[in-house]
Amino acid sequence: MKVFHHIGELRQLEKPVHLALGVFDGVHVGHQEVIRHAVEAAKKDGGLAGVVTFEPHPIRVLAPERAPRRILASIQHKADLLAELGVDFLCVQEFTLDFSRREAREFIEDLAQNSGQLRHIAVGEDWIFGKERGGNVQRLKQWGSELDFEVDAAPPVMVQGERVSSTRIRQAIRDGNISAAKEMLGRDYTVVGTVEKGKQLARQLGFPTANVVAHNEQLPPDGVWELEAVIDGAHFKAIGNLGRRPTVENENARRLLEVHVFDFNGDLYDKVIEAKFLKFIRPEKKFDSVDDLKMQISKDVASVRS
Numbered sequence: 001m002k003v004f005h006h007i008g009e010l011r012q013l014e015k016p017v018h019l020a021l022g023v024f025d026g027v028h029v030g031h032q033e034v035i036r037h038a039v040e041a042a043k044k045d046g047g048l049a050g051v052v053t054f055e056p057h058p059i060r061v062l063a064p065e066r067a068p069r070r071i072l073a074s075i076q077h078k079a080d081l082l083a084e085l086g087v088d089f090l091c092v093q094e095f096t097l098d099f100s101r102r103e104a105r106e107f108i109e110d111l112a113q114n115s116g117q118l119r120h121i122a123v124g125e126d127w128i129f130g131k132e133r134g135g136n137v138q139r140l141k142q143w144g145s146e147l148d149f150e151v152d153a154a155p156p157v158m159v160q161g162e163r164v165s166s167t168r169i170r171q172a173i174r175d176g177n178i179s180a181a182k183e184m185l186g187r188d189y190t191v192v193g194t195v196e197k198g199k200q201l202a203r204q205l206g207f208p209t210a211n212v213v214a215h216n217e218q219l220p221p222d223g224v225w226e227l228e229a230v231i232d233g234a235h236f237k238a239i240g241n242l243g244r245r246p247t248v249e250n251e252n253a254r255r256l257l258e259v260h261v262f263d264f265n266g267d268l269y270d271k272v273i274e275a276k277f278l279k280f281i282r283p284e285k286k287f288d289s290v291d292d293l294k295m296q297i298s299k300d301v302a303s304v305r306s
């Protein structure tokens with residue numbers, strides 16, 4: 001999938017263009033529905049399906065005091081998820097205060113002028129955008145008839161009677177309700193992070209762990225979790241401890257996700273790995289001795305392996 005950083009770069013596209021517009025934090029089932037409209041329409045007329053998204057998350061610029069500290073998927077993770085849905089290109093529009101003051105119509109005209117053969121824009125039917133929230137589906141349809149593109153408005157996708165939203169998913173993850181998060185995401189809840197060097201004590205414990213520093217992701221509650229690790233595209237069973245390791249560290253220790261990957265002994269430092277959260281096993285605990293901790297970890301590992 002091609003990634004552009006400027007709407008002007010869309011000029012180089014030489015086929016009919018079908019766009020989905022939005023932030024798409026987490027690329028949940030509601031977002032997937034909107035994106036599917038663009039992907040299917042592009043397939044039908046031999047065109048290209050693209051997503052135009054905004055970075056950073058607009059709420060961080062418009063109302064930083066209300067902005068979630070954590071987002072669901074960093075831009076790299078979002079790009080990977082979109083590629084899996086069959087999106088041909090992603091345009092990441094930098095979201096600044098200046099950009100937020102642009103009239104909705106001006107932004108749409110910009111897209112229409114730069115996308116050459118813009119055929120179609122897909123959004124959710126309640127999507128609002130542009131200066132003073134001046135853009136909505138009704139207006140978008142009107143502009144589409146003037147500028148010669150079609151508008152597809154997806155009805156809200158609901159789970160358990162409520163509209164799926166990234167705010168709801170964040171809350172479910174914070175509550176440790178991984179199955180609800182999974183249902184709304186339409187995939188396993190995943191933390192993507194880079195492996196950093198730890199104190200290497202875990203190696204002495206007999207359970208080498210990769211310290212995964214999350215790329216700006218909402219994390220579930222501390223504790224021991226059954227995981228699946230994805231490393232260079234290969235899938236492994238794994239177990240993880242999320243927390244501050246009270247047995248061996250003081251309370252000021254950094255919150256970390258330590259992952260012990262089963263049947264793996266390669267070097268993971270500096271690698272980006274994906275940890276799929278499958279099941280909560282137990283809360284993190286302060287043990288009286290490292291030996292007690294070691295014994296408990298053996299039991300945790302055995303319960304996940306079996």
Ligand SMILES: Cc1cc2nc3c(=O)[nH]c(=O)nc-3n(C[C@H](O)[C@H](O)[C@H](O)COP(=O)(O)O)c2cc1C
Binds near residue numbers: 200259
């Ligand atoms: C499956 C598993 C469970 C763990 N559970 C706890 C725990 O309950 N309490 C705790 O203090 N540390 C726990 N740890 C963290 C160990 O203390 C940690 O792996 C060790 O401190 C290694 O740190 P290092 O990566 O800096 O070498 C657990 C680790 C693993 C892999």
Ligand SMILES: Nc1ncnc2c1ncn2[C@@H]1O[C@H](COP(=O)(O)OP(=O)(O)OP(=O)(O)O)[C@@H](O)[C@H]1O
Binds near residue numbers: 024030128165
């Ligand atoms: N549950 C849903 N069902 C259908 N479409 C949705 C749903 N949630 C969001 N969309 C649409 O997906 C696109 C991207 O949404 P965007 O992330 O910009 O905003 P949002 O509606 O605030 O999403 P969220 O509340 O999940 O953060 C928009 O066109 C939006 O209307």
